[in-house]
Amino acid sequence: MDETRLKQVLAGIFDIDVETIDETTSINTVKEWDSLRHLYLILALEAEYDITLTEEQTIEILSYPLIKAVVQEKAGGL
């Protein structure tokens, strides 16, 4: 599975290197992951994959694996 596209979305929002994003990436490991950037992340994911997240999903996607799972479920792939 090519995850580069998803990682590029995250890297753009948090202003970090794509290479640093992996399965351990989360709100606890990314200092720049604050409320405003989380909001921007949701907007970016919805625009990039043409999806709409549920209320619960908007506060659940706090790690790379969870984001990947939600995008796969909603968009049917990355």
Place this chain on the structure above:
Amino acid sequence: MLTRLIGLIAAQNPLQAKRINTFVKQQDADYQAFAEELLSFFQSEQELAEAACAYNRVCMELLCEQIQFYKTGVYSLKGVPEDTRYYTIGLLLSYLFWPNHYKMFCFFKEHLDSINIKRCLEVGVGHGLFASEVVQHFPNSSVILVDSSGTSIQVAKEMLNCPQARFIHSDYLTAPLEDRFDFIIMGEVLEHVSDVVGFLKRTHQLLQPDGTIFLSTCANCPAIDHVYHFHTIDEIRGLIQDTDLSIVRELVLPAEDIPEDKWQEELVTINYCAILERG
């Protein structure tokens, strides 16, 4: 108690916990005292757990409103559910956990230190935190609280626990208020009503000639129960001046660290509070 509450919030919402911990770590002893006093309102572990749930629910709703606002540029006008107790409790905790709300509360307390109050009116009681501070500063003052929400009045009654406070469950514009007041609190009210000018005019009428008003509101601040959309702080200032009120001092607080020339373009939420007097 503060640590326990943050732990309960963190268990459900790590994003909020990260934000709260960053803020709380920067605060001083006065904040800790304020926190303990506010949290004494919750008298059991169960009430504290319910408060954490209420706070998280309000934050989740707010995030969803912000998402919609960024997409559309307008408020959703969704409205609050019938049982608004969770919402009132969540907003009460916002004065503990949201930097701008805490700064506005400190601004309010500083004003209380500079005046004397005999007759106080609070318009749109909400949770009663501000009136509670007036009662503590001026135990002999008479305090009247008006709100159209029965739930808000009930929460404020519990918060104040004050026999001399009189509660009026009514729309403010038609509430039976005859005498004038030397201090009027109108915190986070204007954005909830459509007749903003009517609210300001009535407040002007009810203010004694040498009295003061504490007003707080916000621009570009979507929430499920926000009706009136101020786009800029100048819109708020303009309405104040149009009502023949003047601004004694004010506080303008952007919710994010973004330069002022980008506030409108980026739809940044701006909190605003001011001390007003007759113009």
